[in-house]
Amino acid sequence: MAYDNSEKLNMSMLCKHLGAEISDIDVRNIGREVSLDTIKTALHEHQLLCFRDQELSPDELVDFTCHFGVLLPHVLQQFSLPENPDIYVLSNIVENEKPLGNRREGFGWHTDLTYMEIPPSYTILYGLEVPSEGGDTLYASLYQAWDSLKEKDKDRLRGVRTIHSYPHLYSKRVNVEPLTEEQKNQTPDVVQPAVRIHPDTGREGMYINTGDCIGVEGVSIGESESIMEFINGLYDYTTNNFSYQHKWKKRDLLIWDNRGLLHTATDYDLDLHRRLIWRTSVVGERPIAWKKDI
Numbered sequence: 312m313a314y315d316n317s318e319k320l321n322m323s324m325l326c327k328h329l330g331a332e333i334s335d336i337d338v339r340n341i342g343r344e345v346s347l348d349t350i351k352t353a354l355h356e357h358q359l360l361c362f363r364d365q366e367l368s369p370d371e372l373v374d375f376t377c378h379f380g381v382l383l384p385h386v387l388q389q390f391s392l393p394e395n396p397d398i399y400v401l402s403n404i405v406e407n408e409k410p411l412g413n414r415r416e417g418f419g420w421h422t423d424l425t426y427m428e429i430p431p432s433y434t435i436l437y438g439l440e441v442p443s444e445g446g447d448t449l450y451a452s453l454y455q456a457w458d459s460l461k462e463k464d465k466d467r468l469r470g471v472r473t474i475h476s477y478p479h480l481y482s483k484r485v486n487v488e489p490l491t492e493e494q495k496n497q498t499p500d501v502v503q504p505a506v507r508i509h510p511d512t513g514r515e516g517m518y519i520n521t522g523d524c525i526g527v528e529g530v531s532i533g534e535s536e537s538i539m540e541f542i543n544g545l546y547d548y549t550t551n552n553f554s555y556q557h558k559w560k561k562r563d564l565l566i567w568d569n570r571g572l573l574h575t576a577t578d579y580d581l582d583l584h585r586r587l588i589w590r591t592s593v594v595g596e597r598p599i600a601w602k603k604d605i
């Protein structure tokens with residue numbers, strides 16, 4: 312089927328703040344039945360897209376991911392899919408005494424991998440087995456929150472540069488193997504702008520992530536603590552007022568834009584339910600700071 316730039320998607324909003332569900336598309340046909348530009352435009356506008364009832368092999372999930380950029384393998388390669396290491400596995404399932412994936416990952420509000428100099432632009436989750444109760448994924452729009460702020464609050468955040476540490480984030484996890492020296496070497500501390508500009512849309516928004524943040528660069532300890540308190544308040548404001556709770560259906564495919572969105576996993580009964588999610592992500596760009604590159 313031919314398409315043009317005026318093509319319309321069969322789309323409904325997931326909530327008033329963010330997210331859209333796109334019906335009647337087999338994502339394996341992107342580029343044939345629907346243009347990638349149309350999908351990207353919807354993604355940038357709604358920040359999160361949900362495609363239901365997708366039937367994907369590992370290679371097809373990777374093909375879908377590659378539409379959006381270069382694959383970014385996860386640091387914890389011990390949880391990658393054996394037949395396709397570009398896919399990271401989230402699961403509580405154990406087969407032949409071997410866990411299929413990481414049992415607990417993604418808890419606590421965050422945007423992905425701010426501890427990397429070049430964080431992922433997009434993250435994709437594909438649900439092969441999902442709990443009938445719990446195991447939801449929550450999202451909160453930093454853009455919507457930003458747009459609602461007073462100009463004086465925006466000005467307080469513009470120009471702030473936060474320091475992010477993966478070892479700091481990892482140290483909060485319980486019952487996990489310590490990071491190897493190689494994993495630590497792969498993740499030195501990095502600095503990110505607290506306000507960033509979207510590279511495709513030019514939209515300005517907050518880029519804050521408290522879980523791996525160890526302070527503010529270039530200010531006194533007291534000022535750093537004061538700014539972090541301000542950021543913590545913005546975090547609560549965002550998650551309390553601009554969020555969406557995604558209740559998974561089997562074979563849901565979600566893709567979201569990390570540039571203006573927080574997300575978190577939620578608990579489920581690990582003994583009662585099975586969960587198997589494949590995850591991929593895409594290399595982004597060095598975050599573009601407000602006014603100037605850092």
Ligand SMILES: [Fe+2]
Pocket residue numbers: 417421422423574
């Ligand atoms: Fe995440």
